[in-house]
Amino acid sequence: MSDTQTLPDRPAAETAKALDAAIVARGLRKVYKGNKKSGPKEALKGIDLTIPRGSVFGLLGPNGAGKSTFINILAGLVNKTEGEVQIWGFDIDKNPRQSRASIGVVPQELSTDVFFTPKEGLEIQAGLYGVPKAERRTMEILRSLGLEEKADSYVRFLSGGMKRRLLVAKAMVHDPPVLILDEPTAGVDIELRKQLWEQVMRLHDRGVTVILTTHYLEEAQELCDTIGIIHQGEVKTVKPKDELIASLDRKALTIVPETPLSAVPELGPLCGAELRGDTLYVSYRPSETRVADILSAVNEAGISVKDLSTVEADLEDVFLELTYGADDKVAAR
Numbered sequence: 302m303s304d305t306q307t308l309p310d311r312p313a314a315e316t317a318k319a320l321d322a323a324i325v326a327r328g329l330r331k332v333y334k335g336n337k338k339s340g341p342k343e344a345l346k347g348i349d350l351t352i353p354r355g356s357v358f359g360l361l362g363p364n365g366a367g368k369s370t371f372i373n374i375l376a377g378l379v380n381k382t383e384g385e386v387q388i389w390g391f392d393i394d395k396n397p398r399q400s401r402a403s404i405g406v407v408p409q410e411l412s413t414d415v416f417f418t419p420k421e422g423l424e425i426q427a428g429l430y431g432v433p434k435a436e437r438r439t440m441e442i443l444r445s446l447g448l449e450e451k452a453d454s455y456v457r458f459l460s461g462g463m464k465r466r467l468l469v470a471k472a473m474v475h476d477p478p479v480l481i482l483d484e485p486t487a488g489v490d491i492e493l494r495k496q497l498w499e500q501v502m503r504l505h506d507r508g509v510t511v512i513l514t515t516h517y518l519e520e521a522q523e524l525c526d527t528i529g530i531i532h533q534g535e536v537k538t539v540k541p542k543d544e545l546i547a548s549l550d551r552k553a554l555t556i557v558p559e560t561p562l563s564a565v566p567e568l569g570p571l572c573g574a575e576l577r578g579d580t581l582y583v584s585y586r587p588s589e590t591r592v593a594d595i596l597s598a599v600n601e602a603g604i605s606v607k608d609l610s611t612v613e614a615d616l617e618d619v620f621l622e623l624t625y626g627a628d629d630k631v632a633a634r
């Protein structure tokens with residue numbers, strides 16, 4: 302029996318949600334001891350985070366936010382200081398074996414063993430996880446990651462992209478329901494990045510919950526359906542991506558005037574105007590200002606409009622607002 306029944310007393314709805322989650326962290330705290338030079342460091346300040354089953358979840362945050370610490374706690378590589386973590390309903394303290402069997406982790410570094418072929422590497426990994434020989438799916442996994450033809454080649458002859466895919470394959474040998482990728486495409490060129498993502502999304506289509514950390518916000522915007530933003534050891538927000546972007550009350554208009562402007566026109570207090578070359582950027586809060594009002598102000602300033610377009614907020618704007626409090630990203634584009 303799983304230990305999900307031993308959740309602390311919570312309202313029924315919240316408990317039901319937790320049982321439906323891939324990962325639940327409650328009051329999760331990590332303090333690194335530090336050394337003579339630097340004192341203790343509180344990398345996670347008692348975070349609560351629920352990652353839904355079946356999602357492609359992007360864990361975003363600036364350098365030092367605590368992302369790797371969180372992932373390493375899930376992977377059993379770092380001991381938490383306080384709090385509770387469940388993976389697929391298994392508490393990492395009470396059911397360490399089952400919880401660890403429920404995730405596959407693709408590490409940040411390219412740490413493939415060059416002395417074995419992909420096939421041998423997967424067999425060894427399956428052995429480490431105690432997967433019985435009869436249940437191993439070595440060739441099936443290699444095939445699903447486009448590595449079938451390289452099954453018997455030495456790893457040192459694989460391209461960088463293939464090595465990354467091999468790391469994903471290794472993370473999948475025990476068929477975990479959750480796959481975690483820590484900065485999987487850092488330093489990988491665009492073509493290889495696309496290939497890797499196609500493979501990962503194929504695993505997701507087959508029902509695997511995918512959790513990734515990435516510095517590439519366009520990547521998170523394209524792939525993830527749910528986003529968690531973490532900053533200085535605290536969770537700032539967790540929301541479906543579209544909801545998160547829609548919640549940002551900021552947009553901009555770009556206006557190309559018929560005649561180039563010599564100065565920034567006065568358009569009133571509810572929007573910010575800026576000249577970039579011949580283009581006028583006007584940032585505004587949709588909850589306070591209507592586009593029609595901006596256009597009237599532009600008209601009143603004697604500007605005739607040659608071209609007009611809107612700039613929507615994106616994940617990067619949300620990220621900047623939540624992590625740096627920046628308020629001018631949309632206007633800056």
Ligand SMILES: Nc1ncnc2c1ncn2[C@@H]1O[C@H](COP(=O)(O)OP(=O)(O)OP(=O)(O)O)[C@@H](O)[C@H]1O
Pocket residue numbers: 333334335342343344362363364365366367368369370371
């Ligand atoms: N072993 C350690 N000992 C002491 N402090 C550490 C240790 N590992 C991480 N830290 C500190 O904890 C904080 C969180 O680090 P962590 O690596 O989890 O952040 P991150 O969000 O993964 O950053 P990055 O994107 O740069 O990998 C940072 O201030 C970091 O310096």
